[in-house]
Amino acid sequence: MSLLRNVIVVWAVVASWTAQAAEVVKDNSFLIEEAYNQDPGVVQFIQSYQYMDPSNEWTYNFTNEIPMGSMDHQFSYVIPVMKLNGAEDDTNIGDVLLNYRYQLMNTDLIAIAPRFTLIVPTGDYKKGFGSGVAGFQFNQAVSVTLSDRWTNHWNAGFTFTPDAKNSAGDTATVFGFNFGTSVIYNVTPKTNLLCEFVMNSNEVVVSQDAKATEQTYYVVPGIRTAFDVGEETEIVPGVGALLGLGPSAVEHERGVFVYLSIESKLW
Incomplete structure (x- = not known):
């Protein structure tokens, strides 16, 4: 992780030299979901890559967030591509997520946005890339502005999949839940240091x-920097480390997370 640490230090120095006075970037997390919908007409394209050691498995996600009229309603979809080290050491698409998120509250202090997701069984369950059936997911995102430089995000949710299948075709109804939080520090209006906890x-x-x-x-420490391209497009690259805790630490799980977002006003 020494190379990653050096990259982050250099990135922070360069970003502090090049940053200009601008509105603070609010969508500033990696694995944690912020409670801010897209502004009307502003579409976001997100790419993320996650590599894990010692399993040598990786996941690439393409996400597209699209406002539905006003900021209150947002549609998005996530297309995952994964490499799994199973019997066949295969790479394939996973189950696609179709998301609807409602902006329940958005004030200067707090934002709240529940998300409802349909899990589409596009992955090949026989190879371990999906559940073989449709599922449902809910996530509650809460974002709290602590000061001009500090922001705190919270996530809690669950996943329900009736009659999910394993690679052998056996079925059972499965349930899962998630919890996470992140603390964001604005080094500049366009550069964020962050630390996330995800369970x-x-x-x-x-x-x-x-x-x-x-x-x-x-635990995911990382950094993100935003760059304006023209008047209506923003590019946000980011990098972070994934450090295992608890059972994940016992199994020596660690990895790297790479992020790239392109956000533009299209109408």
Whole structure:
């Protein structure tokens, strides 16, 4: 992780030299969801890449966030591509997420946005890339502005998949829940240092009507910087480290997270 640390230090120095006075970037997390919908007409394209060691598995996600008329309503979709080190060491698409998010509250102090998600069974469950059936996910995002430089985001939610399938075709109804929080520090209006905590607990099918629980815990320190391209486009690159805690630490899980967002006013 020494190379990643050096990259972050250099990035912070360069960003502090090049930053200009601007509105503070609010969508400033990686694995934590902020409670801010897109402004009317502003569409966001997000790419993220997550590599994990010692499993040598990776996940690439493409996300597109689209406002629906006003800021109150937002549609988005997530297309995941994964490399899994199973029996066939394969790379394939996973289950696609179709999201609706409602801006329940957005004040200078606090923002609240619940998200409702349909999980589409596009992944090949026989190879471990999906559940083989449609599922439902809910996530509650809360963002709190602590000061001009400090922001705190909170997430809590669950996933429900009836009659999920494992690679052998065995079925069971599985449930999972997630919790996370992030603390953001604005080095400049366009540069954010962040530290996230993310916990996921998910049931998996092990045999017919039998399931087990798998849990992961990560701390994610990182940095993001925004660059304006013209008057209506913003590019946000970011990088972070995934450090395992609890069971994830025992298994020596660690990784790197790379982020790139392009946000532009299209209408």
